[in-house]
Amino acid sequence: MTSKNMELDSVWLILAAVVGAYAFLFGFLKKINEWYYVIRLGKKKHSSLPPGDMGWPFVGNMISFLRAFRSQDPDSFINNLVRRYGRTGIYRTSLFGNPSVIVCSPELSRKILTDDERFEVGYPSSLTKLIGKKSLHGVSNSEHRRLRKLLVPGINGHEALSMYIGYIQDIVISSLEEWAHNSSPIEFLTEWKKISFNVITKIFIGSADSISQSMTDHYGVMLEGAFSPLPIDVPGFPFHRALEARKILVNAIQPHLDERRYKNGDDRNTEKGMIDLLLEAKDEDGEELENELIVNLLLGFLIAGHETTALVALWLTIYLHDHPQTLQKAKEEQVEILKRRPPSQKGLILNEIRQMEYLSKAIDETIRLCGIPLAIFRKAKDDAEVDGSRTCPGADLSKIEMSIFMHYFLLNYRFERINPKSPVKFPAGSPMDNCVARISKLP
């Protein structure tokens, strides 16, 4: 055999190996999940499933999902499904270790989120482990309803919200003054997290006592771990770091709980916070709530209540400044509110915030556009009750925080982003530079 013939043979061999590997990867490996989850359902059920693909064994579609979110183009994951299977608004996939269905049309999402009869919360196991089994996500439906009845009046409704307005105003006014006096630019997101963290700890504890601000960093670590593709509790893995961060947060909450538990009744009544309501509450059997449940509930509110508001406030500020006409209209609305205010009134009141219709729409549109939270998870079940019971109890509070901030901010300050092209990081949905900006007082 000539050396030329041998070269040709090697080329054919390599080609055959590549084709063989491709056939093995896509003809066999890529089909394993499809066989395991879909075909075994039987032809009848199988044909009623939405279109899509179940991805690779073990990791499902997690790699392409994470790649899309880290590429600065998170929509590319859904767009890819639309391109391959059409604009059905519902696709089968495999994410976070579970066979899943992605729903991305507003009508279908509304149907599912308001149907408690056939769907229950079903967050990835990594997230459930981090929030804790005994929490709003883990308790029975009836216990969930009881706990909401107990806790929600403390953060929602006219009376509670009116109580917090003065407190929020003080924080907002002093923060704005401080930022404007700063000779160097500030990290707008980091500063906003301090505002929302301050508000949520006030609601927890009911007094000026506060849980250390440095806790917000540990929350970031928890979030990273909550969306890790492999929830492995081994040092070096994000999920392990997240569990460690959870321990630090629990250790920060526990002393407040102990202190309140051992204070006598009279003392406890002076400045009641959510922590006192939980300590006084009884469960369905008339017993005091378990320590673990109380800690997890507080942790849940801390997690749900501070970063979300800060992120939406950040994007609201950015979007308004990217759209000068919208910014102008939002400013005019605030000027009108000032004009109507009786001279005897000091500061904002709830009724004025309710009149900020334009700003309220801008907040809603920001929440829609910026996609925070990343996703809402539901698990299909056979039987349950219909009640839209899991709507966000903090929606009004966060809107009020943002409206108060915008009132003073739009009327008195100028905002200038230093790195407007800073990329966005996953899963937080925040700019990499935490939105470094210069805040200056208008002349």
Ligand code: HEM
């Ligand atoms: C703009 C800011 C906020 C956004 C975008 C937001 C979004 C959401 C969403 C979409 C849910 C539903 C999750 C699900 O159905 O699985 C939710 C639930 C929840 N939110 Fe918010 N939220 C915000 C602010 C707040 C604040 C300020 C608090 C606390 C004071 C809070 C506390 C909660 C709690 C405790 C739940 C769980 C409710 C339950 O399971 O019954 N949120 N939030």
